[in-house]
Ligand SMILES: Nc1ncnc2c1ncn2[C@@H]1O[C@H](COP(=O)(O)OP(=O)(O)OP(=O)(O)O)[C@@H](O)[C@H]1O
Ligand SMILES: [Mg+2]
């Protein structure tokens with residue numbers, strides 16, 4: 001199969017694209033966040049395009065490796081007929097950038113357009129709060145060859161968008177998914193609003209098209225819709241030719257200038273894109289690609305990692321940041337930034353672990369205390385009485401005591417009952433108040449029981 005995507009995500013700006021209405025419509029009552037301009041009333045004159053939206057789009061295009069197109073960007077009117085668009089046309093820019101690449105998928109172009117309103121047939125209304133919010137649209141070449149590849153691409157794209165700081169997340173995404181198989185024309189599945197949805201729609205559509213071909217039925221070019229509740233696609237309309245949108249330049253909107261200097265400033269200031277950072281971490285720090293991906297999942301976490309590895313072994317740091325740190329912040333339903341955990345705290349904790357001042361188990365407990373806690377891990381460990389790993393003599397004494405005092409568990413162990421060992425380890429932990437290392441204890445117990 002061949003798959004190409006058109007992805008729309010809202011840009012992060014304070015005001016709408018052509019008026020001063022604010023863009024925060026989440027909990028607003030329907031149609032409370034509107035003006036004649038974003039309602040597209042006849043005669044209402046749009047303001048010049050929002051500069052922040054253009055800057056954001058340039059940044060994203062650059063992060064996707066695009067060439068930034070001509071210096072002048074203007075808006076076109078793209079005509080179509082749907083209740084969410086009261087003027088009958090959507091204002092959409094010519095390409096801001098093109099010829100980019102992400103994960104081996106070529107980016108055909110990146111441009112800006114205005115979000116339409118939301119038609120709510122069940123309420124019998126159109127809500128225009130969303131109307132006029134700037135969207136970025138990213139169009140790929142048909143380079144993806146499986147639903148998995150499309151999913152992988154979308155995940156990486158969302159990461160790049162989050163890194164940019166100029167776009168909102170997957171929650172505002174609407175993707176059109178184009179898919180064809182050899183011997184057939186493409187189907188375009190419109191308006192899918194999650195990565196999972198895109199994946200499911202592609203899986204369904206691949207099977208449907210293969211079955212048609214098998215039965216010798218011609219696959220026509222058509223536009224389909226995805227029914228999320230049933231995970232299937234259904235026909236919307238046939239599309240024999242390219243749709244006629246009657247594009248014309250919008251006479252109400254002055255062209256926007258993106259001067260060379262401005263582009264270069266954005267290029268200098270933009271963050272290193274997530275996919276490039278991932279590869280660099282593998283190369284520079286010798287950590288696995290899987291670990292690098294998890295660590296670069298969030299820009300602040302990646303930055304913290306680079307700070308931490310100035311004094312801690314990268315593999316050791318990656319292991320703890322990937323497994324324990326991520327587990328703790330996930331459990332607290334936070335991201336790394338919200339957790340307020342600092343690189344200094346991580347270094348302090350990992351240093352104690354490396355110097356064997358605390359056990360791995362104690363380290364995990366300290367990690368659990370870190371979110372929104374500005375104390376140093378060494379202080380926390382002290383308070384919890386976790387410092388000072390018990391030396392081996394004391395553990396060995398505890399091992400002998402436990403073996404003597406629990407003849408039943410010992411005979412269970414000789415009979416091969418799995419739980420017996422865990423019970424014995426638990427008893428040693430109890431006596432040493434959790435300071436013994438479980439792995440060490442296991443070895444000592446086994447040795448003791450062999451004699
Ligand atoms: N044979 C194909 N199989 C799968 N995808 C394809 C194929 N040919 C083109 N595509 C994809 O279809 C999309 C074409 O989008 P484009 O916006 O250019 O045209 P459109 O769908 O006709 O326009 P619109 O979406 O505005 O109605 C691209 O993402 C491209 O990669
Ligand atoms: Mg579009």
Ligand SMILES: [Mg+2]
Nearest residue numbers: 006176178188
């Ligand atoms: Mg399309």
